[in-house]
Amino acid sequence: MAVPITSIKKKVLTPEEIKQNKLEELQSLIAEQDQALNKILEITGELDGAGVLDALKAMVKAKDDIAKIAVDQASRDPVTNIINHVINATGVISSIDPDVTAKLAASVKTGLHEAELYSGNGQKVSVFQLITALNDPDTNRAVKFGLNFLKGMGKGLE
Template identity: 45%
Template sequence: MAKPISTIQKIELTEEQKKAQSLENLLSEVAQNKDSLLQTLELLQELHSSGILEALNSLVKVKEDVAKIAVGQLTRPPVTNMINNAMAAGGALTEMDPEMTKKLMGSVANGLQKAQEGIESGRKVGIFDLMKAMKDPDINRALGFGLDVLKGVGEGLRK
């Protein structure tokens, strides 16, 4: 019959053996990830060449100061107003029909082009020109649209 094990001998590696094993593991990982490591090195070289790496290192060293400045800038009233306005505009845009918005933006672009042509021609507009323009279906449509927009704005302001 076999003799029972009474003691367990733990194999302790020397410091040199631990270093050699770590180095062997590292070399194995490098060999397995050669392509990604080469790309990473190339990226770091480009960042270094352009000076971006040095700037990033400097930013990391003074991260608390940069964070204080950034937070200070973001909490200024003009910035918070801008954020609030952007959120309100985004909310309003979600309620609008995208096709109508597209049509309106195209119409505004076309109108600005016509306005530029009118400025370049240098012609003067008199009262009779205005009365004659009212009979133009395109101008009449735009005026009606404008009046409807003003009506809606007025109703919205009353609430």
């Protein structure tokens, strides 16, 4: 009959054995991924030949100076004004119904097309033509829209 196991001996690897195991794993990975490694080496060779790696190295060394320049440029009044305008415009646009903006954009496109068709005739518009144009349903609709827009804008400006 066999002798019962009373203790377990854990094998502790020496630093040299750990190093050897890691080297074997690395050799195995290199053998499996040789095509990918060749591509990476080719890419880095091209980047080095083009001077990109030297530029990146210089940028990393000068990261504090580059960060200071970027912060200084971003904190100038024109840049902060642009950022504020974008934030405000985004707030306005997000509060408008998308169907309304789609309809308005299509209307502007149609209006620009009509304006291009009749812009080159060189005729002057008389006061009588302006008054009679209000009888045109399309023109009247646009004028009414414009007047209502101006009225609403005036309320907002109060």
